[in-house]
Amino acid sequence: MSEQSSPRGVTRVAAWSLAHRRLVVLAWIVLALLGGLAAARSGSRLTFTFDLPGQAAYETNTAVVKAFGTGGDNPPLVVVVRLPASVGVDSPGVKEQLDGVFSRAERALPGARAASWPSTGSRDFVSADGRTAFELLYPVPRFGSSDPYAQALPAVTGALAGARVDGAPVHVTGATILASGGSSGSSSVLLETLFAGVAALVVLAVVFGSLVAFLPLLIAGVAIPTAFVFIYALTYVTTMSTLVQNIVALVGLGVAIDYALLIVTRWREERAGGLDNRDAVLKASSTAGKSVLFSGLTVTVSLAALALTSVPFLRSIGLAGLLIPLISIAVSATLLPVVLDAVGPRMEWPRRKPAGTVSALWTRIARVVVAHRVWATLGSLAVLALLITPVFSLNLGEPQATATAATAPAEARAGLADLTGAGIGPGVLRPTEVLAPVGPQALDAGPGITSVAPQAWTRGGLRVIDAWSGADPSSAAGKAALDRIRTAAARLPGAGVGGAPAQDADFIDALYGPDLWLIIGAIVLVTFVLLARALRSVWLPVKALLLNAMSLAAAFGVLTFVWQEGHGTEALFSNPATGAVTLWVPLAVFALLFGLSMDYEVFILTRINEEYEQGHDTDQAVIRGIGHTGRLVTSGALILFLAFVALGGVPQTDVKILSTGLAAGIILDATVIRGVLAPALVALLGRINWWLPTPVARLLRIEPLTQPPAGPDPDRTAPGSDC
Structure with missing residues (x-):
């Protein structure tokens, strides 16, 4: 320009x-x-809370913690014992041994809320074959910490070190341990x-x-x-x-x-x-x-x-x-x-x-794209369509336990294996917590859903009922179970539904409800105005926004294909399929990629505008613009890609998912979108690119871009080396 x-x-x-x-x-x-x-001092002032003020599940969880000091959206630790094939919980001496082990775990965690078969007499804490027993253990969490059980876990594992029941080892597992990736602190x-x-x-x-x-x-x-x-x-x-x-x-x-x-x-x-x-x-x-x-x-x-x-x-x-x-x-x-x-x-x-x-390589690429603009456009759109397709099966939720277990400590993995092998399932790791007034009514959510209301879980006229199914709460079956639990809880006067699964569901509603579309609409409008002023065009901003939408959809498709469906996660991350994409990741990817990828669009289009204004026709403006900016865009994208790869080195699965979306999105955007599709579309549209109606120009206080007659075309700079 x-x-x-x-x-x-x-x-x-x-x-x-x-x-x-x-x-x-x-x-x-x-x-x-x-x-x-x-930076050195801010670490102690930063928190890892997922508060949702005003949402029903969050308010219920807050009430649970206020009344009992534990639980709510903090899932329990689960102490698991899988007995040998010839032994069951009703075998002589086994109940006493289980009681001793579970009591030892409770004593290690003062103030914890606990329930098991020996303490309640309920067979809901025993597998159908009678060989596996477990205890739900809600320690007092470290509120605001990325690892709320950082102190509780060493205490309980230390107390149970070497403990055995009829020769069977005792394992401690839980959703928070599995999700931590074996790390007790931040990366x-x-x-x-x-x-x-x-x-x-x-x-x-x-x-x-x-x-x-x-x-x-x-x-x-x-x-x-x-x-x-x-x-x-x-x-x-x-x-x-x-x-x-x-x-x-x-x-x-x-x-x-x-x-x-x-x-x-x-x-x-x-x-x-x-x-x-x-x-x-x-x-x-x-x-x-x-x-x-x-x-x-x-x-x-x-x-x-x-x-x-x-x-x-x-x-x-x-x-x-x-x-x-x-x-x-x-x-x-x-x-x-x-x-x-x-x-x-x-x-x-x-x-x-x-x-x-001037990059000789990108100049040649631009010449090929301009010469074959129709095929370049169709080919790019075909690639994008292929990448976008998986997004239609996107399932938002916490990564399922089987996926987070891949990088978890061996002890937690063994506990999960005992639960799933016994037919209890991973659902017990994240129960739904119902807070209700003390009364005779039981929570009846129908077959396939277990509910327990230990007598010890009452305080101040309130009681806590834990309910779960065998399915992971992030799966379709687990979400259906939550709906049934909520329906059953609605029949209990004064009851509220909390726990991690309910708060996750409210989280999705809060993030992806109508308000988000109003925010996105405002962002699109402001971005359009900024781009229209920068590019002095109506169509170039529209095209840039449409390409951004395609780029984001493709990034979400990659997330779904790689993580939710598990294509390549074993080879790249030693993780199985998560079955779900972490519920906050798509919005974070949108916010970060929308602006970062628009960077490259502005870099390229402002240079194309400058070449066009200097008298070059559309084709030459595109070729020269890409020649000047192609190396810059690919270099910047590569640097960002490597930064996001570094982010993916942390043990937490949800951060790996975020880094995958950002890394894939930035490379895809800088190559297929900005390197091929964007210049091909500019070449296709010709002079229409710079259409700017007079009323719009007046409103934005800009002058339409005018092109002087083309003169001699000496290159001011010699082509550089290929990049």
């Missing part, structure tokens, strides 16, 4: 920064140092970031071939800790999830590098075109800086989808996440011009010849 049409504000910020370079450098150094201190954000940073440096070294590769990392190294200054402040205002550390560090690394890549690449191009260093810095700020501004705003707007939800932990991710693009814009617009002006040329060592900024 011509310098005349660029917003002067971006250039003025760069010029002001150059005139006040010491102040700019000092300010960012101070913020980065404060950010390091804030190492530092290790993830270091891995992603080293990978990014390798990619940047290949792209730049000089010390300039360190500049994008410098920008990320300032932007990420600065974000923690504001995150730490937010912990005093609202609940902030521990996941913000991972999201901010890794997404921040990718976004900040993307923005610096664009500006540094344009600075190189302008220097190669004959401008002196200061003019090249200002020109890069006025052209690439505009793309960075609009890209950052679209990322910010998309993360508002999370910031505007009623779910506190997702809202905290949205609030923290939208800080990163805003801070990255600020660092790229102020500090980066100062560094380029001061030492940029000296950082071209050891390169001896001017750097090429």
Whole structure:
């Protein structure tokens, strides 16, 4: 885009920064140092709660915890004994041994709520064949912790170490143990970031071939800790999830590098075109800086989808996440011009010849796409349709126990195997808890559903009834069982339905109800306005939004195919199929990918616009635009991909699912969508791309893009090496 049409504000910020370079450098150094201190201190102020204020199951769970101090949405630990084939619970001495083992477990956890066959006399705690007995054990949890039973589990396993019943071992399992992946704490954000940073440096070294590769990392190294200054402040205002550390560090690394890549690449191009260093810095700020501004705003707007939800932990991710693009814009617009002006040329060592900024490989790809635009469009759409198809069977819920057990401790796996082998099933690991006034009525949800109401589970005129089926609560059968339990509970006066399965169902309703579509509609509208102003077109923003929708649907399809259906999870993650996609992951993937992928669309289309405005026809504008931006987009996408791969290294299954969706989505978007389909559609539409009705132009206060007569077409830069 011509310098005349660029917003002067971006250039003025760069010029002001150059005139006040010491102040700019000092300010960012101070913020980065404060950010390091804030990051170290914020860990203790971050929580891992999944509160749902106002939702029925959450309010019931809160009441359960208030009355009993345990349970609610915190599933029980389950102590399991599978007796030898020749022994049953009615064999001589077995009941006394079971009572001793279960009592030992209870004594290890003061304040715990427990129930078993010896303590209640109910055969609901014994398998149909009489060989397996279990105890439900609700310890007092560590509220707000990512592992609520981090202290309880070692206590009970220590108390039961070496315990046996008629020669059979005693195992301790539970949904929280299985889901933890064997980790009692959060993943190492530092290790993830270091891995992603080293990978990014390798990619940047290949792209730049000089010390300039360190500049994008410098920008990320300032932007990420600065974000923690504001995150730490937010912990005093609202609940902030521990996941913000991972999201901010890794997404921040990718976004900040993307923005610096664009500006540094344009600075190189302008220097190669004959401008002196200061003019090249200002020109890069006025052209690439505009793309960075609009890209950052679209990322910010998309993360508002999370910031505007009623779910506190997702809202905290949205609030923290939208800080990163805003801070990255600020660092790229102020500090980066100062560094380029001061030492940029000296950082071209050891390169001896001017750097090429046009990718010969992507230029050839663009020529093929433009020459075969119809087939390129149809082929890309066919690939996307294939990837999108699985999404129609998407099942939202917690990963099923058989999947999370794959990375769980051997003790917990053995306990689950005993339960499933005895026909009890995984449903008992996450019972539905019904809170009701004390009374004679029993909860009768029909055949296939077990309900227990131990006498000891009464307090202050209230009682807790636990109900479960043999099916995993995230399966179709488990969800049907929850519906039956809710129907039965409705017949008990004053009863409320809680427990983890009920709260999960309310979570889905809260996240994916009508309010979400209003939020998404607002985001789409604001994004359209931003893109229309940036691209001076109606059709280009519409096309960009449609392609984003396809990209997201394909990412959700990959999640369903890989994790829910289990294609490749054994080979890639040593996990079986989860049977469900973690209920909050699709919204998080939407919020993160919508903005990040729009980054690439803005980078590509603003350059195509610039080439078109300089007099090139649509085909040449597409070829030249892709030639200038293709290497940048693929490099940025590769860096983000590696960052998300690092995120997938944590043991928790739900975080692995999130990282898979983000990694697959970003690579798919940068190749099939932006590398083939987007340029093919621009070539197909021709001049229609830049249609801008006069009323719309007036409303947005922009001038339609005009094209001067085509003149000589000298390349200002020599093609660079293939990438």
